[in-house]
Every structure is written in structure tokens, then in C-alpha cells.
Amino acid sequence: MEITLSVNGEERTSEVEPRRLLVHHLRDDLGLTGTNVGCDTTSCGACTVLLDGESVKSCTVLAVQADGHDVTTIEGLAATAAGDGDGDGSAGAPLHPMQQAFHAEHGLQCGFCTPGMVMAAVSLLDENPHPTEDEVRVGLEGNLCRCTGYHNIVRAVLAAAGEEVTA
Amino acid sequence: MSILGTRVVRVEDPRLLTVGGTYAADVDDPRLAGAIHATYVRSTVAHAEIGAVDLDEARAMPGVVDVVAGDEVDLPPIAGVTNEAMRRPYLARDRVRFVGEPVAVVLTERPEQGPDAAEAVVVDYAPLPAVVDPCDALADDTVLFPEVGTNLVGAFGTPPTADAGGPDASDVVVRQRIVNQRLAACPLEVRSSAATWDLGRLVLWCSTQNAHGLQHAVAAAYGLDRSEVLVVTPDVGGGFGAKIGGHPEDILLGWLSRRCGRPVRWVETRSENMVGMVHGRAQVHDVTIGGRPDGTIEAYHLSIVQDAGAYPNMAAFLPRLTRTMAAGTYAIPTVTSDARVAVTTTTPVASYRGAGRPEATAAIERAVDLFAAEVGLDPAEVRRRNLVPRFDEPHRTASGATYDCGDFPAALDRALAAAGYDELRAEQRRRRAQGDRLALGIGLSTYVEVTSGPRAGSEFAEVEVRDTAGGDGVEVVVATGSSPHGQGLETAFAMLVADEMGVPLDAVRVVHGDTDQVARGVGTFGSRSLQLGGSAVRGAAAEVVDRARRLAADLLEAAPDDVVLDTAAGRFHVAGTPAVGRTWADLVAAAAAGDAGDGAALRAEHDFSTTQPTYPFGAHVAVVEVDTESGDVRLVRHVACDDAGRVLNPLLAEGQRHGGIAQGAAQALYEQVAFDADGNPLTTNFADYAVVSAAELPSFELVDLQTPTWVNPLGAKGIGESGTIGSTPAVHNAVCDAVAHLGVRHIDMPTTPERVWRAIRAAE
Ligand code: FES
Ligand code: FES
Numbered sequence: 001m002e003i004t005l006s007v008n009g010e011e012r013t014s015e016v017e018p019r020r021l022l023v024h025h026l027r028d029d030l031g032l033t034g035t036n037v038g039c040d041t042t043s044c045g046a047c048t049v050l051l052d053g054e055s056v057k058s059c060t061v062l063a064v065q066a067d068g069h070d071v072t073t074i075e076g077l078a079a080t081a082a083g084d085g086d087g088d089g090s091a092g093a094p095l096h097p098m099q100q101a102f103h104a105e106h107g108l109q110c111g112f113c114t115p116g117m118v119m120a121a122v123s124l125l126d127e128n129p130h131p132t133e134d135e136v137r138v139g140l141e142g143n144l145c146r147c148t149g150y151h152n153i154v155r156a157v158l159a160a161a162g163e164e165v166t167a
Numbered sequence: 168m169s170i171l172g173t174r175v176v177r178v179e180d181p182r183l184l185t186v187g188g189t190y191a192a193d194v195d196d197p198r199l200a201g202a203i204h205a206t207y208v209r210s211t212v213a214h215a216e217i218g219a220v221d222l223d224e225a226r227a228m229p230g231v232v233d234v235v236a237g238d239e240v241d242l243p244p245i246a247g248v249t250n251e252a253m254r255r256p257y258l259a260r261d262r263v264r265f266v267g268e269p270v271a272v273v274l275t276e277r278p279e280q281g282p283d284a285a286e287a288v289v290v291d292y293a294p295l296p297a298v299v300d301p302c303d304a305l306a307d308d309t310v311l312f313p314e315v316g317t318n319l320v321g322a323f324g325t326p327p328t329a330d331a332g333g334p335d336a337s338d339v340v341v342r343q344r345i346v347n348q349r350l351a352a353c354p355l356e357v358r359s360s361a362a363t364w365d366l367g368r369l370v371l372w373c374s375t376q377n378a379h380g381l382q383h384a385v386a387a388a389y390g391l392d393r394s395e396v397l398v399v400t401p402d403v404g405g406g407f408g409a410k411i412g413g414h415p416e417d418i419l420l421g422w423l424s425r426r427c428g429r430p431v432r433w434v435e436t437r438s439e440n441m442v443g444m445v446h447g448r449a450q451v452h453d454v455t456i457g458g459r460p461d462g463t464i465e466a467y468h469l470s471i472v473q474d475a476g477a478y479p480n481m482a483a484f485l486p487r488l489t490r491t492m493a494a495g496t497y498a499i500p501t502v503t504s505d506a507r508v509a510v511t512t513t514t515p516v517a518s519y520r521g522a523g524r525p526e527a528t529a530a531i532e533r534a535v536d537l538f539a540a541e542v543g544l545d546p547a548e549v550r551r552r553n554l555v556p557r558f559d560e561p562h563r564t565a566s567g568a569t570y571d572c573g574d575f576p577a578a579l580d581r582a583l584a585a586a587g588y589d590e591l592r593a594e595q596r597r598r599r600a601q602g603d604r605l606a607l608g609i610g611l612s613t614y615v616e617v618t619s620g621p622r623a624g625s626e627f628a629e630v631e632v633r634d635t636a637g638g639d640g641v642e643v644v645v646a647t648g649s650s651p652h653g654q655g656l657e658t659a660f661a662m663l664v665a666d667e668m669g670v671p672l673d674a675v676r677v678v679h680g681d682t683d684q685v686a687r688g689v690g691t692f693g694s695r696s697l698q699l700g701g702s703a704v705r706g707a708a709a710e711v712v713d714r715a716r717r718l719a720a721d722l723l724e725a726a727p728d729d730v731v732l733d734t735a736a737g738r739f740h741v742a743g744t745p746a747v748g749r750t751w752a753d754l755v756a757a758a759a760a761g762d763a764g765d766g767a768a769l770r771a772e773h774d775f776s777t778t779q780p781t782y783p784f785g786a787h788v789a790v791v792e793v794d795t796e797s798g799d800v801r802l803v804r805h806v807a808c809d810d811a812g813r814v815l816n817p818l819l820a821e822g823q824r825h826g827g828i829a830q831g832a833a834q835a836l837y838e839q840v841a842f843d844a845d846g847n848p849l850t851t852n853f854a855d856y857a858v859v860s861a862a863e864l865p866s867f868e869l870v871d872l873q874t875p876t877w878v879n880p881l882g883a884k885g886i887g888e889s890g891t892i893g894s895t896p897a898v899h900n901a902v903c904d905a906v907a908h909l910g911v912r913h914i915d916m917p918t919t920p921e922r923v924w925r926a927i928r929a930a931e
Contacts, residue, residue, distance in 0.1 A: 024279075027193075034187030036404070038355045039437040043853035046355060075186050099184040103176055106818045109826065110653030111183030112190065112355040112404030133866065141862040144853070146355050146405050147653045148822060149829030149890075150861035 003067035007032070008076025016063045022056075023047040025063035026073060034074040034115045038144070045143030048116035048123075049073050055123030057142070074115035077122065098122050098160045105165070107156035109147035117143045121157045130161055170662050170672070174818040177658045178672065179651075188402030191359035191374045192434045198365050199372075202430035203232050205423060206281025207416055208271040208288045209439065210263035213846025214298070214309070214512040217261055217270065218291030225273055225287040230280035233427050234288065236260075236271040242388050242422055245415065249321040249483035253312050253510060257419045263292070264311050264477035265513050266848050267442025269416060274427055278434070297512045297846030301474035302451055304509040311477065311510045320479045323486060324505035326470060332501040334466040337457025341537045346915045347526045349449035349474065349840040351850070352519045353858050356404020357440040360413070362420035363430035369421040370397045373413055376406040377650050377690020381413045382682045388418055393682075400680030403652030407830070408518030409445050410652075411481070411692050416443065441851045446840050447519020449474035449482065450489065450526045454534040460542050462549045469493045469530050471506035474516055481517035483508050488523030488621055493566040495531040496575040496613040496784060497553045502565035512846045518692065520830055521888045524616040525895055532612045532896035533903075533913070540907065546611050546900070547588060550579055554613065561779075570615060570782040571876045571884075574810070578786040578872055579613050582808040585870045586788035599908050608791040608905025612896040615784035618694035618885025625776035626695070627687045628703035630664065630711050632769040634755055635674075641751045643670055645707075646678045648688020649700030654887065655819040656696055660704045662816060663881075667708040669734030670751060686772070694783070694885020697815060702879045703775035710771035715739060718769075719749045722757055781876045781884035785809040787897035789832070793905040798924030800902055802832055802863070808870035809889045813882030820886050821869055827890020828867050833859035834891075835898035839917050857917075906930075 004013040007030060014029050026032045026049070037059060038046035047059040050072040072080060081096040095103065098118050108114040117140070124131065124139040131139065136157045137150070145153060155165040182188070189195075222234040237260035247253030259270045273284040296309040304311075304318040311318055334340055360373040369389065375381050378398040386396045403410065416433060424431045435443065453470040471489055475482040486506035494502040539549040555562060557574040564570065588609070595607040627648035635642045645660050661675035678684050689695070712732055719739035720727040731742045740748030749757075751769075758769050790804040805828055814820045837857035841849040850856040875882030895916070902918040903911065910930035914922050 028278075031195075033189070033193035034185075036187065036190070036356070037192075038357070038404075039853040041437070041852045041854040043858075044355065044437075074184070078185060094181070095184065102184060103180045106177065106655075106822050108180060108183055109655070109822055110355070110403065110405045111179070111188045114183055115187045118184065137861040137864070141860045144355065144858050144860060146353055146407070146830070146858070147826045149825035149827070149867065150864055151825040151829075151866050152822060154861060154866065 001064055003064055005066050006070045008072060009079065018064055020063045021059055022061040022063050022066050023058035026058060032073050032075055036112055036115060038112065043144065045120055046113055046116040048119045048143060050119055050123060053126065055120045074118060077118065101156040101160035105152045105156035105159055107148060107153040113143060113145040117145060117153060124157065125161055133158065169666050171666050171815055175658055175662055175816055176818065177655050178661055179655060179657050190356050190402050190404050191361065191372055194361060194372050194401050198363050198370060199361055199430045199432065202361065202432045203274045203276060203427060204278040204281055205420060205431050205433040206273050206275065206285045207269040208273065208285045209443065210259060210266055210268040210270050212263060212292045212294055213266050214295040215263050215292035216295065217259060217263060218293055220271060221289040222271065224289065225284045228284040228287050230276040231273060231284045232276060233274045234271060235423065240419065240422065247320065247479035248481060249508065250479050252315045253320065253479050255415065255478040257415045266846060267439065267514060268477065272423065274423060274431065299511055299513060299842045299844060299846050301472045301509040301511055304511045305472065305507060311512065318509045320475050320483050320508040320510060322507045324490060324503065326505050332466055333503060334455040334457030334468055337465045338459055339541055340455065340457045341541045342453065342455050343534065343537055343913055345452040345454060345530055345533055347448050347450040347452060347529055348916055349516065350447045350519055350834055350838050351441055351840050351856055352407040352409035352444065352447055354405030354407055354410065357435045357437055358414060358416065358444055359434040360417040360420055361430065361432040362424045364424060368395050368397055370399065371421060372399045372401055373417050374403045374410060375400055375413055376403065376410045376652060376692050377412065378680045378682050379648060379688040380690055384412055385418055385421065389421060398682045400650055406652050407520045408447065408522050408692055411518055414444065438852050441856060442514055442848050445480060445517035446476065446514050447516060448526060449516045452530045454530050456534040456538045458538060462542055462544045462552045464497060464499050464538060464553045466501035467499050467531065467534065469504040471504065473506060473508040475508050475510050476513045476515035477510060478515045479508065479510060480515045482515065485523035488617065489527040491566055491568050491621060492524050492527035492617060493531065494564040495528060496555060496615050498555045499553065499565055504566065513842055520827065520891045524888065525831065525892045528612065528614045528616065528892050529896045529899065533899060536900045536903065537913065547583060550611065550613055551576065554579065568617060569779060571779065571878050572874055573615060573782060573784045574874055575613055575615065575784055578784060578808045578810055581870045581872055582786035582788050582806050585868060586806040588788065591790060604795055606793045606795050606905040608793055608901040610789040610897045610899065610901025610904055611786065612893050612900065613786045614893045615782050616889060616892045617780045617782055619698055619777065619780045620693050620695060621780060623777050623779060624695055624699050625774055626689050626699035626703045627774050628700065628707045629686065629770065629772045630704065630707035632711060632751055632755055640674060641755050643668060643675045644678060645675060645704055646685045647700050647704060648685055648690065649696040650680045650691040651696065652691065654691065654696060654823065656700065659697055659701060659815055659819060663701055663705045664708050666734065667705055668712055669732055669737040694887035698781060698879050698881060698883045698885060699775060699777065701815065701881055701883065703773050705880060706773035706775050707771045710773060711769050714771065715754050715769055718754050718758060722749050723747065777878050779878060781812065781878050783809065783811045783884040783886065783889050785889060785893050787893040789894065789897040789901040791898065791901040791905055793902060793923060795906065795909065795927060798920035798927065800836055800918055800920065800923060802836065802865060802898060804865055804868065805832065805894065806868040806870060807890065807893060808872050809886065809893065810872040810874050811886035811889060812884040813873055813875040815881065815883060823886045824869060824890040825867055827888060828894040829859055829864055831891035831894030832864065832898045834895045835902065835916050835918060837917050
């Protein structure tokens with residue numbers, strides 16, 4: 001089947017098998033390998049991307065279901081923040097505020113969960129701009145990280161929400 | 168001011184945050200053009216003789232290039248660790264010994280064609296009895312290797328005797344069997360590799376923790392010289408010990424590539440990973456602790472049965488570390504141990520974060536709590552009474568370790584103070600008096616562990632100052648034998664170089680995990696990389712500075728001893744006359760032109776080695792709430808004082824502690840690899856295996872303590888595993904403590920709601 005997705009703001013038309021998963025389409029057909037696969041039971045969230053602005057696990061979405069929709073992956077995230085009033089003003093800001101917060105708070109180690117985690121966190125703040133620590137923890141329950149113990153991920157999300165964080 | 172000891176954010180991050188890492192599955196290399204994809208056919212039974220293997224139907228499946236069964240592979244089987252005769256073939260032949268063992272492999276044009284083709288391979292299994300429990304395996308009723316005649320891989324030490332001052336001679340003797348359950352490392356990136364032959368050399372990309380170790384293993388397996396094997400480690404999405412070296416599935420790829428004449432790639436699924444990648448822990452302990460009613464511990468014996476899984480791997484070695492660390496933080500006059508290692512019809516066991524040391528700590532820390540309960544004293548008091556006092560000179564323990572330096576009482580005091588121990592106990596008493604449904608549990612652990620391996624250690628580094636291509640500055644290229652995969656070593660090593668050489672952080676480029684680009688190396692495991700790899704980098708950088716100083720002296724027409732490096736400016740000048748100097752760029756240009764000195768490049772290699780390991784230590788306090796009606800446990804606070812010597816970058820050290828604490832707490836509360844009596848795995852994916860999530864954990868409270876070691880010039884001890892080692896027993900003790908007033912004495916890990924509920928009911 002022929003599908004057209006807007007991926008990171010760019011129209012991408014391809015021929016895909018009906019059973020092709022969105023994550024494989026992004027990784028193998030479009031070469032966007034930032035999105036990872038960590039499991040086969042929809043448990044880990046490594047594959048999380050934004051579909052029309054909302055986080056989805058791209059291992060549970062068929063590529064054809066995304067036909068005609070907007071997909072944002074980690075590769076395109078920073079561009080969505082450029083000129084969004086974050087004071088930076090420059091088009092093509094190097095980092096989205098959430099990416100910046102993960103960097104500043106050391107919210108990543110091996111980086112494998114990171115693209116999915118960052119996308120889930122962006123979506124979380126979109127829905128709840130000022131979450132409590134518990135809300136962040138529950139909100140990220142579907143995204144596993146084996147390295148960080150979540151401590152600094154939670155702090156990064158709170159920091160991105162403009163909250164004071166202490167070590 | 169020196170950059171050392173400061174919270175430098177990671178240089179690794181921008182790439183990982185914007186385009187993501189390049190993990191093995193992402194590698195896009197021209198040498199892999201036209202690669203075919205391997206899918207392993209895995210045993211569905213735990214123990215069986217293999218009859219006919221029918222590959223014909225699979226050969227006819229769409230996209231199939233080749234199908235291979237075990238009898239065709241002519242690589243010699245892998246010798247078992249400790250017991251060489253227990254050999255593992257790359258693909259099972261004659262017999263399978265665990266569910267998930269590769270039996271055949273299909274090679275397809277596209278990855279998605281693999282699973283269907285693998286399904287079409289028909290294997291005739293004549294089932295044999297499974298043996299899942301290592302203690303049962305020792306009875307040898309079912310033997311995995313008939314040619315060996317026993318399941319015993321090896322036996323070490325002897326059981327205690329009362330007349331030899333063992334614990335049985337004491338007034339108070341407490342015994343307990345404690346199961347240190349089998350765990351899965353669960354790096355978020357599964358195993359993945361790719362292989363091809365390029366200009367007569369085998370090239371292997373692999374998600375591993377030690378490229379050079381794997382290069383060695385591959386060369387040995389193929390009968391090649393090391394120079395004929397290139398191993399490249401792309402970004403690695405976590406290892407935790409389970410990715411030390413390579414698995415048979417990785418190593419076989421070169422053989423498959425040679426056979427098919429095409430590059431071969433392999434990416435497993437999580438379900439394969441959970442049964443095919445080595446597991447960790449899997450020890451059964453019998454502890455006996457003896458002492459006096461005043462809380463003095465006189466003797467301790469640890470008896471270990473190690474489950475090696477189906478083929479003896481690192482598991483055969485783990486009890487050695489456990490035995491060495493048996494005495495823990497205590498000055499116990501008599502400490503003895505014995506260990507037996509047995510094969511079972513389960514996934515092989517090897518290293519997992521801590522590898523033998525968490526088991527030692529878990530055993531003695533639980534034993535000390537049981538002893539404290541027996542004599543009716545507070546566990547903090549019993550610890551204080553028996554801890555080794557502060558020592559600056561090496562301390563030889565009764566179990567044969569030589570601790571470098573430590574201050575165990577300080578760690579305990581700091582952790583207790585930060586936790587507010589007395590108030591917590593008061594709150595516990597209050598809840599108990601009120602019959603509160605939510606019981607409060609407070610758990611302690613004091614730990615000491617061994618890092619950089621059980622003996623002396625070494626690591627390689629090379630540092631070279633180069634012209635930046637097209638730029639006007641210089642770059643410092645660091646080639647390290649360490650193999651970072653999340654630890655932030657690129658940042659750590661850049662800090663060391665920046666400090667030593669007076670160059671900006673972003674002028675340093677760290678190269679690792681490529682056996683062509685790094686001459687030799689050991690890798691990243693055993694919490695070794697900063698102390699050994701970092702010391703090597705520092706040593707190499709110092710040698711480059713020395714060369715540069717001599718070159719600058721020539722150019723400045725001064726004696727080398729009179730020339731100093733102004734590290735703030737990255738410039739050499741004669742002491743006292745800073746106006747005239749030579750920058751790194753000047754020196755690189757001069758060296759290239761052969762203008763002065765011996766014309767040698769500004770490059771140095773350094774092999775750093777130590778005479779003994781280091782022993783980080785600490786104390787943790789865990790606070791749990793247990794719902795006495797449902798058995799639900801919640802970790803509400805975790806306070807950790809971890810002393811890893813001098814800290815280079817607190818941000819990185821804290822990150823290691825956080826991750827370690829989470830994994831360690833998860834062992835106490837949630838995680839367990841389980842098999843049924845027939846050897847069928849019950850935890851084959853992330854839906855069944857309880858990898859801890861953010862929702863189940865609190866933020867952690869870290870307490871600082873730094874006792875620099877004399878073993879290396881950085882004063883650093885390992886920090887990668889401390890969190891795991893300290894947290895498991897603290898959380899475990901907390902759960903047992905929470906329900907002690909209900910008459911519960913011990914609950915094995917993981918302390919799931921069901922187990923806690925049953926223990927409470929049984930004590931009623
Ligand atoms: S890969 Fe999609 S949830 Fe794990
Ligand atoms: S940073 Fe490694 S899994 Fe999250």
C-alpha cells in the first residue's frame with residue numbers, strides 16, 4: 001500500500017506492506033533509527049513517538065494507520081521547539097527544552113530508552129504542564145529505563161516543567 | 168580552578184538526545200551492504216536428545232538463503248569455565264540443555280522473513296528429565312553431560328566444623344537458608360551483531376562490553392590470529408555484565424558469513440533475550456552465624472550452591488568472589504565458606520551487576536539482622552559493635568580479601584543520620600502500637616565490595632595531540648581500552664585530559680571499542696573503568712605533556728625542567744617568563760615539521776596497572792511500607808552513603824548510584840527469572856519479568872563520603888555496582904523488619920505481595 005506521512009515536518013511517501021509496524025517503517029524504510037525497539041510486548045516504550053502530537057508506542061501502530069498523519073521522532077523534536085517562544089528564537093534550536101533538561105539533569109546514560117522517554121515526557125507535559133513528582137512517575141510508567149533508576153529522568157521532567165529540583 | 172570533582176554535563180548527550188545512538192542494529196556500513204539476516208531456531212524443551220532436524224520445509228520459505236543445523240558447524244565447541252569437558256556447541260547437536268538454546272539458524276534476505284522460516288524447521292526432540300534446582304542437580308539423578316558423569320562443575324572450600332572455631336561453637340547460633348534468586352540483566356538494547364569478511368579479515372560489529380576480549384575469543388574460535396579479526400563496538404544500550412564478551416549467537420555470525428559469502432546481521436527479540444542471554448545471581452545460601460548474647464559476632468559460615476545453568480560460564484567463577492567477600496564489613500574472627508557449582512537445564516548464568524559480590528553482601532547482611540533479632544538488639548547496634556574500625560592501612564579479612572582503606576562506621580553513621588533512624592524507629596513503634604495496617608519497615612545494610620577485578624588490574628590508553636582538520640586549533644585524541652556504554656567515560660576521560668593538558672573539554676575526542684583504532688584493552692565491567700582506564704588516560708596525557716615540554720624547551724632554548732605548562736592557557740613557557748611561550752598548536756606544527764626535539768609526534772601510550780583491587784564501601788537505609796492485609800510492599804525512602812574514593816564527576820557517580828540502587832531494590836522486591844518443574848521459562852518477556860518502572864520507586868537520598876584509595880593516582884574506586892550491592896539487602900531487610908512484629912522471621916526475595924502475605928498468614 002502507498003502511504004504518505006508527514007515525518008518531522010516532511011512529507012514521506014512509501015510503499016509498505018499492510019502489516020508493517022510504524023516503528024519498522026520509521027527505522028528501516030525512512031532510516032530514522034533514533035527510535036528504538038526494546039521489547040515485543042508493548043512494555044518498554046523505547047519506540048515512543050508523537051503521532052499528531054500525542055505519544056504512541058510505534059511498535060503497536062501499523063504504518064498504514066499513520067497514513068495522512070503527523071509523526072514526530074527524536075530527530076525532529078528540536079525543530080518543533082524552534083521559535084516557540086522559549087526565548088531562543090532561532091530556527092533549528094539545537095535542543096528542545098526537554099532534551100536540554102535531560103542533558104542538564106543527567107537523565108540519560110546508555111541512551112537507548114532516551115528517544116522514547118523524551119517523547120513520552122514531552123507528551124506528558126503537554127497534557128499536564130505542572131505535574132507533581134508522583135504524576136511524573138506514574139506518567140512515565142510505560143517507559144522503562146535500565147540505567148538511570150529514573151531519579152534524574154524525573155528531575156529532568158520536573159525541571160522542564162519549570163519546577164525547582166534539588167539533587 | 169581544576170575541572171576535576173565538578174559536575175560537568177556529558178559530552179555524549181547531544182548526539183544521543185537528537186538523533187539517538189548508533190546501536191548494532193543501526194550500523195550503516197558499506198561493508199554490510201547486501202547483508203542477510205540470521206534468525207536462530209531455539210529449543211522449545213529444556214532437556215532432550217535431538218533426533219532428526221528437518222530443514223527442507225524451511226529452505227522453501229520465502230526469502231530463505233540458507234538454513235544450518237548444529238552438525239554442520241565445524242567450529243570447536245566452547246569449553247566450559249572451570250570444567251572444560253562441559254562444552255557448548257554453537258548450535259546444539261545431539262542434545263539440548265535449556266529452552267532457548269539455539270538448534271539451527273535460518274538466513275533470510277529480509278529480517279521479517281526470519282521468524283516464519285525458523286518456525287518451519289522441524290526438530291525431533293526425545294525429552295529427558297529436566298533439572299531446574301541446582302541443589303537437586305547435585306544429586307546427579309539427571310546428568311546433563313553423560314560423558315562427564317556429574318552435574319558438579321566444581322567444589323571449593325569445606326563446610327565448617329565446631330572445633331575449628333566455626334559458628335556452631337558459639338552461645339547463640341542462627342541458621343538460615345537464603346535464596347539469591349536468578350535475575351535477568353535486561354539491558355534495554357537486546358543482543359545484536361553483524362559480521363562480514365573484508366580483505367581476508369573477519370569483521371564483527373557487536374553489542375559488547377569489551378571489544379578486545381571478544382576479539383580474542385573470536386580469534387581462538389576460528390583459529391585466526393588476533394590481527395585477522397576486527398571487532399567494532401557501536402553504541403551499546405546497556406550491558407550490566409551480561410554483555411561481557413560475546414554469546415555463541417554473536418560469534419557464529421562470521422562462520423555463517425563465510426559459508427554464505429555475504430554479510431550477516433542478527434538482532435534478537437526481547438523474548439529471545441530473556442531466555443538466550445546469560446542470567447545472573449542464582450545462588451542458594453546456607454548461612455550460619457554465631458556469637459554472644461551481647462551482640463558480638465564470633466564466627467560466620469557461608470555455604471553456596473551456584474546454579475550455572477546449562478553450560479558453565481562465568482557462574483563457575485562467581486562463588487569465588489562471593490567467598491572472598493563473605494566477611495563483609497565486619498571484624499569476625501572466623502569466617503569460612505564453601506561452594507558447589509552445578510549445571511541445570513536452564514539458561515547459562517554469568518555476570519550481572521555486582522557478579523558474586525551482591526550475593527556475599529545479601530547473605531551476611533541478612534544473617535546479621537537475623538542474629539540481631541535473635542539476641543534482641545537493634546540491627547544498627549549490632550553492626551556498630553562488629554564493624555571493622557576505620558583503617559588507612561590495608562586490612563586483611565578472615566575470608567582472604569585485603570581491603571585498601573575504609574571507614575565503615577562513618578558510612579553507617581552518616582546513612583543513619585540522614586535517614587533520621589531514631590525517628591523512623593519511633594514512627595515504627597507508634598504504628599505497631601496502633602495496629603496500623605501499613606507497617607513501617609526499616610532496613611540497613613553496610614557493604615564493602617571489590618572492584619577492578621579480584622586481583623591486580625590493568626588498562627590501556629593512548630593520547631595524541633593532532634591538528635584539527637582544517638581548523639586552527641588542536642584536538643586530543645584519546646584511545647581507550649575501556650568500553651563505555653552509558654557510564655559517561657567520554658566525559659570523564661575528557662575531564663582528565665583537559666585538566667592534565669590544559670585543553671578545552673571539547674578539544675578532546677575519545678575513541679573506544681574498535682580493535683583497529685585501539686591497540687589493546689580490557690573493557691568495561693567490574694567497576695574498573697575510571698580507576699584503571701582513567702588512570703591510564705591520565706598517565707598517557709602526562710607523558711604527552713612531558714614530550715611537549717621537551718619540545719617547547721628546544722624551541723624556547725631552555726632546559727626542559729625550566730619549562731612549565733600553564734594549564735589555564737594551554738601554553739608552555741619558561742617559569743617566570745610567561746610572555747614568551749608555545750601553544751599546543753605551535754608544538755604540533757613544530758613536531759610535524761621536525762623542527763626540534765626528536766621529531767616524535769605528540770603521542771604516548773600508557774598501560775596502567777595496579778597491585779591490587781579497590782574496595783568501595785557504604786551503608787544504605789531503606790524504608791518500606793507493607794500493607795499487612797494485602798502483602799503489598801512500597802519502597803518509600805532509600806538513603807545511600809556510598810564511598811568510592813575520590814569522585815571525578817559527581818553527576819556521573821550519582822547516576823551510577825541511582826541506577827544501581829534501582830536494580831538492587833528491584834531484586835529485593837520484584838525481579839525473578841522463573842522456570843516450571845519441566846524447565847519451561849515463565850518470564851520470557853517484559854510483560855512477565857518485572858523490570859522496575861519509575862512508578863514503583865522513590866527518589867533516592869544520596870549521602871557523600873570520600874575516602875581516596877592509595878591504589879591508583881586518581882584515588883578512585885569503582886562506583887558502577889555499589890548501588891546494587893548496598894540496596895538489595897537494605898530493602899530486603901526492611902521488608903522483613905516491617906513484619907517482624909507479626910512473628911515473621913525471614914521472607915526470601917523477591918518479596919512479592921504473595922510471599923509477604925503468605926509469611927504473615929503463616930506466622931499468625
Ligand atoms: S518496543 Fe514498543 S513498547 Fe517496547
Ligand atoms: S539510559 Fe540506558 S536504558 Fe535508559
